[in-house]
Amino acid sequence: MTTTARLALVPRDGLFCMDGRGWHTSASGRGHGLDWPWPSTILGALRTAWGRGEEARRGSLFSREDWKTHTAQVQLGRTLALRRSHATEWRFEHTVWPVSADAIWLEGRKDVCRLDPEPADVPTLGRDDDGAREGLWRPRFPAAGKPLPAPRRWHCEDFVTWLAGRSVPARGRSDALAPARRVQVHVGIRPEELTADEGVLFSHDVLETLDRQIEWAIGAEVTVPNGVCSSLATLGADGRLARVEPLPAALFEPPPRLLEAFRSSSWGLRLVAVTPLCFVKGWLPDGFEERNGKYRGRVPGLDSDVVLRAAFVPRPVHVSGWDLAAGAPKPTSRMVAPGAVYFFERTDGNPFGEAEARALWLAALGTRTDEGFGRVVPGLWSPARSTP
8 A cells, every 4th residue: 555745855964966977077086966866866765765664664675676676666756845944844935946948137137037939930040840840939038138147946936926927036035046065075095004095086066955044855745655754864875864854735736826826817828847857759748749830739637739839948958867776877868957948828729727727736747757757837828819
């Protein structure tokens, strides 16, 4: 029997989750860490925590082959990045989100500029072998100005305001939402000489998730056999410890302000990726095919076909990791990066309302969704009216 648990992994000694560049890509032998763990890394930590607890309950250790068999029922659903002050209960206000690709910061502008797609009037410079792709709408800058570096993450207040179609101040609470990063050096010692072993001299990034004012955590909705999970987990490289705490279900529910905005109905829909998306055709969502020069398909949670009007997709991310059970690296997958935005209209001409917003909040698209990938959230979009 399995149950769904909502847990927070609270790292106590920082995080180091290595990216795909390896140890030998620089002469210094330095490893480079991710800005945030991949969902598959979080799932591995939860499976390990559950498996260690199960070994203790049984009084025997799993073999390498048993680990995959016994922990296969542990599956990851929705995940959240969390940041709070000390000695406070977890609330939705503590969630942190990736900045979406339709937001741009311009020099001299008080508010973040919103990129809305419009019908294209000139062809691209690429190969004209896909009429539906050439027909996608493209963004136009709302005003002239020099683009500024954008923050990587948004505070929940700014993110929900943006999804609801309202203006967000260009400089405010989201400016410094990133864990501090430091470099940690490791050195090996020759015991017979008590001297440094140059063959075991390397360094890597560490994300500091704990300071005097705040602490970072990972929220996870996980399917667990017997509803039991250890209160301690190891996360990422070096087996760094993380405390496991229960989370209230309200953290994973759609925010009331967004639902209120959808009650007035929206003729268009934005879907913003908040975890990497894994699609068979790369950037194009699964289930969408070219019909009469447009991409048409079905989004899970909606009762009508939709037309894909535009896609603001950054460079892909390359997701890999280490398979502890197999003792080998996992295959590398190219995925759509968090922050990508897809724009849709319904084929039946009806608007999107509160029911659709509820169904699409942290909904799953694409493949590998049982590993925590493929999560999106909805936002309002007011397109130039057209005939789908």
